Amino acid sequence: MAADKGIVGDMVASMLWFSAYSYSCYSAQEHSALQSFRATTAALTSSTPTAASLPVDIVIETIVATLVISLGLVLGTRPLRPIQWNVWAGKLEREGPEGFLDSEGEVNKDYVGNPFRLLEARPGFVDIRKQRKEFAEWVKNGGQIQGN
Amino acid sequence: MPSEREFQIAPLVPESIQHNSKTLYNLQSLTASLFGVSAGILGLESYSGFLFYLVFSLLTTALLYVFRVAPGASLSSSSSASRQRKGVLDTSLYFRSPYEFWAGGLLGGLAGYILTWTLFYGLVRA
Numbered sequence: 001m002a003a004d005k006g007i008v009g010d011m012v013a014s015m016l017w018f019s020a021y022s023y024s025c026y027s028a029q030e031h032s033a034l035q036s037f038r039a040t041t042a043a044l045t046s047s048t049p050t051a052a053s054l055p056v057d058i059v060i061e062t063i064v065a066t067l068v069i070s071l072g073l074v075l076g077t078r079p080l081r082p083i084q085w086n087v088w089a090g091k092l093e094r095e096g097p098e099g100f101l102d103s104e105g106e107v108n109k110d111y112v113g114n115p116f117r118l119l120e121a122r123p124g125f126v127d128i129r130k131q132r133k134e135f136a137e138w139v140k141n142g143g144q145i146q147g148n
Numbered sequence: 149m150p151s152e153r154e155f156q157i158a159p160l161v162p163e164s165i166q167h168n169s170k171t172l173y174n175l176q177s178l179t180a181s182l183f184g185v186s187a188g189i190l191g192l193e194s195y196s197g198f199l200f201y202l203v204f205s206l207l208t209t210a211l212l213y214v215f216r217v218a219p220g221a222s223l224s225s226s227s228s229a230s231r232q233r234k235g236v237l238d239t240s241l242y243f244r245s246p247y248e249f250w251a252g253g254l255l256g257g258l259a260g261y262i263l264t265w266t267l268f269y270g271l272v273r274a
Contacts, residue, residue: 021185028189029272059190066186066204070179074211077171080220080242081164087241088161 017072021065027058160244168242172212172253179208180257181264188268201261202254209250217242217249 031054082088183204187197220241239249 025185025189025268025272028191032191032273054191062186062189066182067207069182070204070208071211073175073178073182074208074215077175077212077216078167080168080171080216081161082220082241083160083164083168083244084241085159085161088164 017065017068020061021069024058024061024065028054028062031055031058164242165244169248169252172243172249173256175208175212176205176253176257177260180205180253180261184261184264185268187261187265188270189272191269191273192265197265201258205254205257206250209253213237213239213249 082091180201183201186204187200190200192200217239237246239246243249
């Protein structure tokens, strides 16, 4: 549950920072519009156009918002998986499906499970006589239950 | 470069390699367009824009290393003593080569970066 809350918190924080980001975009646009307006009015008196450098608060806001949004994107990536077979299979044995959760806390769709499950559940090892006896017991009990 | 014999002794999992490189690529292309927007807002031109892209994507990769790659290093450190001779910035648990991790997505995200960079430069400065 704590992990879920953390992810939701990340998303909310990213949303908030995205609004700051779009606000800095808007401020920069307004600033450049104002500068060009001043330039056109100043062009009547002087021929040199003023260099439109951005105010430092817009620059800081843009850079900080970029960093925080990219941090949110990094935290939203799915966990990586070990590529070496022995490390990967060891993780699989130790943790099971819980080791392969995605960022939403659900087991990945491409989770394959035990790579040797075909060997471990071989039909040749099934004790068919025992299963037949169990089935006969079940039928007998079921008949009694239905009879009662 | 590992030989065929070493791959026989220590096999790799193709699904995991694919998963990791897809995760890295998705992150790189998403953040590249985001950085393009920032560069357009800041009004960067020519070399400073490309330098901005380089710095910020390396920073993002470093963040990915800190939050995704470095925590997994404890997974195999207990089992193998060979981790001792590898460096501090070791990505061999999740990627085949450090080059693939640190520089693999730089060129892939560049096109999206330039696209949004020029778009937002034009939108803001026009």
